[in-house]
Amino acid sequence: MYQKKLVGVFGDPVDDNPSVVIEQVAFDYMKLPMEYLTIQVKKGDLQAAIEGLRAMNFTGINITMPHKIDVLQYLDYVADDAKIMGAVNTIYVKDGKLYGENTDGKGFMRNLRNGNVPTKGKNVVLLGAGGVARAISVELANAGVKHITVVNVIKEEGERLVELLNSKTSVEATFVFWDHKYSVPDKTDIVVNATPIGFVNKEEKPNIVYESIHPQMVVCDVIPNNMNTLFLEEAKKIGCKTFHGMQMLVNQGAIAFELWTGLEAPVQVMLEALAKVYGD
Known part of the structure; x- marks a missing residue:
């Protein structure tokens, strides 16, 4: 059975997480078989959730609070700038290894x-x-x-x-x-x-x-x-x-999209979708 590739966000649940809007619209616009999921991961379950990325063949995830700092210990590679910051908000999987970046x-x-x-x-x-x-x-x-x-x-x-x-x-x-x-x-x-x-x-x-x-x-x-x-x-x-910060958020999402897919993100489509939901 053909399945979509999974991407998501681990952390405290947010009803209107803007990443869901901009990432899913980008996947759909590019006709990619990918689904962005919002997944609540409690603090004590972080290690098991990260290990599950490989088992469930996730392409990558975003990380929100309270996990941005603790997650570093479970990754195979962390970008140099993210090491200085001491926090990661984006993970991508490559050849079975977990790579951490901070796109903020x-x-x-x-x-x-x-x-x-x-x-x-x-x-x-x-x-x-x-x-x-x-x-x-x-x-x-x-x-x-x-x-x-x-x-x-x-x-x-x-x-x-x-x-x-x-x-x-x-x-x-x-x-x-x-x-x-x-x-x-x-x-x-x-x-x-x-x-x-x-x-x-x-x-x-x-x-x-x-x-x-x-x-x-x-x-x-x-x-x-x-x-x-x-x-x-x-x-x-x-x-x-x-x-403005809305463009900054879209740029963060675009960078994550590019890490997960290897493709150039449809930035304008993402911005228009975000503005439609959250704009004035």
Whole structure:
């Protein structure tokens, strides 16, 4: 009996996981016999679930919390940048071996490259210090950014990220405790909101001095369910070049698609499907 190849996401169940939308529409558009499944894997069952990938002939999976860190110990190979980040969100199977990648930062970097935004020697302000911020900052460091200022409301979290960047990459990183309305330094080239501010409540925006942003800055948001966050709207009023998180999410999904299939992803089809479900 002919069966579809299986791909999926392991982790806490999410009713409206956007990866299901963009990956399945890509498989269907390319007429590939592949099915993307959402599978709840409890914390204590991770090893058994990963071992089951081979037994069930999965092509690959995405990994969500709470497994992004713990899964590394069960993989045969982990990409160098993912090792620095200490987290994996995408696994593909090749010749029976499990390979781990982190596409969070790669999706962000593809946004910048597609927009012809140079990174070498540039100064970045990164709002947030969680998992997405960590992935983005490592990829920016690897792309030759000169300096990253990490701005975060949790002091210990921000200091850990700065220590990681200074010890594991060639970038110079400093930390600013976000207990005030933050003013973006004048010499900043790229500003990134890597916090969840604006995700649940679309009327929220990061607590910064928006008058400190100037038109020469590139402003990016990682919020995946809104192309026009208030953060980006403020930047657009100033005249900045902006990038939204929905495109970043599609780029992440496209990279995963390419790892699983070896084919170029239908990015525009994926973006249109995501915008139809989550767009304004």
